[in-house]
Amino acid sequence: MQVDALIGSRCASQRSEAAVDIVSLNKWYGTFHVLRDVDLRVEPGQQIVICGPSGSGKSTLIRCINQLERHQRGQIFIHGCEVSPKTRALHELRRDVGMVFQHFNLFPHLTVLQNCTLALRRARGIARQEAEDVARHYLERVRIPEQMGKYPSQLSGGQQQRVAIARALCMRPKVMLFDEPTSALDPEMINEVLDVMIELARDGMTMLCVTHEMGFARKVADSIVFMDGGRIVEQAPPLEFFANPQNERTRTFLGQIL
Amino acid sequence: MKFNLAFAIESLPLILSALWTTVWVTVASCAGAALLGFLLEIARRSSRAMSYVMRFVIDFIRSTPLLVQLYFLYFVLPFYGVTLPSFVVGIMGLSIYYSGYLAEVFKAGIDGIPVGQFEAAQSLGLKRLDVVVFVIAPQMLRNIAAPMGNYFVSILKATPYLAIIAVPEMLGEAMEIASDTFRYAEPMLTVGVVFLVLAVAVAQLVRLLEMRLLKSAKR
Numbered sequence A: 001m002q003v004d005a006l007i008g009s010r011c012a013s014q015r016s017e018a019a020v021d022i023v024s025l026n027k028w029y030g031t032f033h034v035l036r037d038v039d040l041r042v043e044p045g046q047q048i049v050i051c052g053p054s055g056s057g058k059s060t061l062i063r064c065i066n067q068l069e070r071h072q073r074g075q076i077f078i079h080g081c082e083v084s085p086k087t088r089a090l091h092e093l094r095r096d097v098g099m100v101f102q103h104f105n106l107f108p109h110l111t112v113l114q115n116c117t118l119a120l121r122r123a124r125g126i127a128r129q130e131a132e133d134v135a136r137h138y139l140e141r142v143r144i145p146e147q148m149g150k151y152p153s154q155l156s157g158g159q160q161q162r163v164a165i166a167r168a169l170c171m172r173p174k175v176m177l178f179d180e181p182t183s184a185l186d187p188e189m190i191n192e193v194l195d196v197m198i199e200l201a202r203d204g205m206t207m208l209c210v211t212h213e214m215g216f217a218r219k220v221a222d223s224i225v226f227m228d229g230g231r232i233v234e235q236a237p238p239l240e241f242f243a244n245p246q247n248e249r250t251r252t253f254l255g256q257i258l
Numbered sequence B: 001m002k003f004n005l006a007f008a009i010e011s012l013p014l015i016l017s018a019l020w021t022t023v024w025v026t027v028a029s030c031a032g033a034a035l036l037g038f039l040l041e042i043a044r045r046s047s048r049a050m051s052y053v054m055r056f057v058i059d060f061i062r063s064t065p066l067l068v069q070l071y072f073l074y075f076v077l078p079f080y081g082v083t084l085p086s087f088v089v090g091i092m093g094l095s096i097y098y099s100g101y102l103a104e105v106f107k108a109g110i111d112g113i114p115v116g117q118f119e120a121a122q123s124l125g126l127k128r129l130d131v132v133v134f135v136i137a138p139q140m141l142r143n144i145a146a147p148m149g150n151y152f153v154s155i156l157k158a159t160p161y162l163a164i165i166a167v168p169e170m171l172g173e174a175m176e177i178a179s180d181t182f183r184y185a186e187p188m189l190t191v192g193v194v195f196l197v198l199a200v201a202v203a204q205l206v207r208l209l210e211m212r213l214l215k216s217a218k219r
C-alpha cells in the first residue's frame, strides 16, 4: 500500500475512491463522434464486462483509460488521479494499469521471461534476479510452465495470450484492461485464457473487459455494460442483463450472439 | 606500358599500410552515420513541427554532394575558427552524408513494426527512451539489416573521397605510388582488389548480424 500512498500524493485531485471513474467522456476522430457522454464507475475489486456491436466504441473507451487514445472532453480518474492528454508522466500512471490486447502484442525479439521482466527492470527499476522471480511467479500462475526461454513465435496463440497476461500482471497493476483477449484465438484455446481470467477475477483483480464471451461475463462480471453508437446504452448485473434487458438494441444484440 | 603483376604485388604492402586507416575510418563512419541517422529519424517522429524540420534536414543532407560537404567542413569551418584534424572531418563528413540515407532506411524499418508493439510498450509504462532502445530499435534492426549493410559497404567505398582532404587512406597511398612511378594500372588494381575483399567481409558481417537478429523469431 506504500505505492498507493506515493501515487495518491502525486495526484492533484483525489476526486473519488473508485478504481476507475469516467465522467461524461467524449471523443471524436476528426468529425466522427465515437464516444458520447460516457459515464462509468468501477469500484476496486469489481469486474466489468463491456460488450456491444462492432464499431460501438468499446476499444476506444478502454484505450482512453490508459491514454492510448486521447479524449477531448470529460474526465477519467484512476484511483483518484486524473488521466488526460495533458497528464505529465503518463508512463507512471500506465504502470498501474495493465492492458491485454486482442493480438497479444508480445515483443517478438524477447523471450517469454524477458517480455515479463522488461518493464519491471526498466520502469520499476527492479534488479534482474528479483524481476525474474516475479516473472516466474506470474508465469506459473498463468500456467506457462517450462517455456520461459522460448520466443513468442514458438508458442501457441493461447500460450501467447497467457504470457501477455502475465507480462501485465508482473507490474502488479491496480486495474487490468482486456480488449477482446480471446477473439483472435482458435476455439480450442479460448478456455485456457478465460480460465486464467476467471482466476484473476476470483482473486479480486479490478478488471474491465471487452468481450463477447457471455459465459465468462455471467460467471465473473459484477456488471455488464452494453455500448452502441458511442454510448453506454445499458448497464446491469449479469442476471438482470440477460434475463431482462431494458433496451431494444440490447435485446437485438443478445439475440444475435446468444 | 605492359601490366606488371609483380609490381602490383609489390605495391600491396604500401597500400596495406593504409588499411587500418580505411578500416577504422569506415567503422567510425558507419557508427556515426547509423547513430546520427537514427537520431534524425527519432527526432522526425517526435512532433509535427519536428517532422517538417527533420524532413528538410534529411533531404538537404541527401541532396548535396558528399564532396561539397567534405570541402565545406574542411575548408569553410576553419574560417569560423573551427579547425579539425582531417580524419575527424572525414568521419564527420561520411557520417553526416550517410545519416540522411540511413534515416530513410530506419524509417522503413520502424514503419514495418506493428503499431501494437508501441502500444504494448507504452501500456507497460516504459519511458519513451526505453521504448526506443528496448522495443523499437531491435525490431527495426531486424527489419533492415540488409539495406543497412548495403550502406555500410557504400561508406567503405566512399572512403577514397577522403584522399582529397589528406586522410591517409588506401587510394591516397595508391595514388602516391602511381605518381612516383608513373604506373597507374597496378596500384589501382591492387587497391581495387583490397576494397573488394573488404566489401565482401562487411557484407558477410552484416549477414551474420542479420542471422543473429532473426534467430529469435520467424515472424
Ligand SMILES: Nc1ncnc2c1ncn2[C@@H]1O[C@H](COP(=O)(O)OP(=O)(O)OP(=O)(O)O)[C@@H](O)[C@H]1O
Pocket (backbone or CB within 6 Å): A029, A032, A034, A052, A053, A054, A055, A056, A057, A058, A059, A060, A061
Ligand atoms: N484511428 C481511428 N480513426 C478514425 N476512426 C476510428 C479510429 N479508430 C476507430 N475508429 C472508428 O471509431 C469507431 C469505434 O471504434 P472501436 O474500435 O472503438 O469500436 P469497437 O466497439 O471496439 O469495435 P470492434 O468490436 O470492431 O472492435 C468505429 O466506427 C471505428 O471505425
Ligand SMILES: [Mg+2]
Pocket (backbone or CB within 6 Å): A058, A059, A060, A179, A180
Ligand atoms: Mg474493438
